[in-house]
Amino acid sequence: MNVRESIATARSVVVKVGSSAVTTFEGGLEQSRIDELVDACEARMRAGSDLVVVSSGAVGAGIAPLGLKKRPQDLATKQAAASVGQLAMVQAWAVSFGRYGRTVGQVLLTADDIARRAQHRNAQRTLDRLRTLHAVAVVNENDTVATTELRFGDNDRLAALVAHLIGADALVLLSDVDGLYDGDPRRGGARLIPEVTGPDDLDGVIAGSGGALGTGGMASKLSAARLAADSGIPVLLTAASRAADALSTAEVGTVFAARPERMSARKFWVRHAADTSGAVHLDDGAVTAVLTKRRSLLPAGITSVVGRFFGGDVVDVCAVDGTRVARGVVAYDASELTSMIGKSTGELPSEFRRPVIHADDLVPLVR
CATH class of the missing domain: 2.30.130.10 (PUA domain)
Structure with a gap:
């Protein structure tokens, strides 16, 4: 089975959605964009897959309601924006999934929850129980309490950790870029890399930092994809606008092949999650x-x-x-x-x- 087929047929999938896919400076959260993403998620779940959403956008969703002119840089204002935005964001996901009669459960995590073994296990049990109760878990970093020292750094890494935490069979990273390029696609001349099977496929790749609304960027997506693939989970990276294709045939974007053997939960925790x-x-x-x-x-x-x-x-x-x-x-x-x-x-x-x-x-x- 090739990488795209393994993602297309995965029974358990983590879908990470970037800030730029669901928010704008002018209007905050865009319900229509979330609805399109939920339509794609619902189709995948009806095909028989379990699905967990890792959603960025809490800080971005709080910018417009608070009258801020740009993404805040100081921690206190970020946390204030997140406290407003998290409420709006989970409500938007809940309303959208509610169109299909599905219940949404919000799971807020800090890096400390993953780094400490006891909290790590509790988070795992909560996510597993939500799935057995047929609720859709919407996960986000708990920006309202996370400090600089306790942050995951971005929700791409969080998504990779969650994918391993629940034993997912695939990770789909959705943002505003349709795949991994060997340069900046906005400048022209860059080549799309359809598949990454090892370090040699990344020779010459230049990955940039985050955009105005988010904290990730291609560098963090590449790091998260390699983290998940190294633990035994195949990854698809593409644009949120291609979500329907990504969650059906997986014939879009860039795929990252998983290592042959899945790393044990304990070794993964030691290597990637623990302090x-x-x-x-x-x-x-x-x-x-x-x-x-x-x-x-x-x-x-x-x-x-x-x-x-x-x-x-x-x-x-x-x-x-x-x-x-x-x-x-x-x-x-x-x-x-x-x-x-x-x-x-x-x-x-x-x-x-x-x-x-x-x-x-x-x-x-x-x-």
Whole structure:
């Protein structure tokens, strides 16, 4: 089965909608645009797929009602706009899905909800339960409380995380661009890239930052697509105006092929979602063992410990020069680990002879 066919037949789909697809400066939310998107989503659901919507636009939807002249830059005004816009946005989705007798549930997430394992599981259970109750989940970052330190950065990344969170079979990213180009299509001469199967397909690609109404841009979409594909989820990137085609035949835009094996939920969380609480630095031999031989990390290969962390926390694993090469769930507190540095297993008391990071809890960041 090729990539487009796998997206067209996916039983569980996450659809991410960009701010520019549903809002304008002059009028805020555009109900007609949302209706067109919902029509496409409804057709896909009637064909037998489960569907979760990740919708940007809360801040954009609050700009016009508050009389603002441009997208706010300071955090307080962004959060004020989001508090107005979130109410309008979820109501617009609810009204539109209501035309088909469907109920909408709003799910607001912060990066902290994904980074912390307990909240991560709770979000997963909530989204799964909404689906079993035949409600459509509309997900957005909780802009009214998220701080700079806690933000996902954009809803493209959030959509990729949600796709893995619910075990989706495909991710569809809808914005104002009909695919990935090797340059800026507005300037002419740029070539559409129909399929990305690996890094070589991205040679020479120049991806820009976000537009006036949003925070994403092609750079964030490319990053999110690669994140999802790396976890085993195929991705389609195209314009919101092509939503009907994207959610039926998938014969539009750019597709990103998924890696052959889906990453486990735990390893995905460690690699992409969890906060790190510190770091351990390794000698060259230990780096080779954990990266190429997929061995567990033992105290003998550790040269230093950085930060204050506890057993069960996620830490960065670094090479001698400080380059992050992996992340993992550490078995010991930093205070315990400091006294174990460089020692062989036989030199340690019996209670300290388990690996510092087990191979099952260690995820390489480089290949």
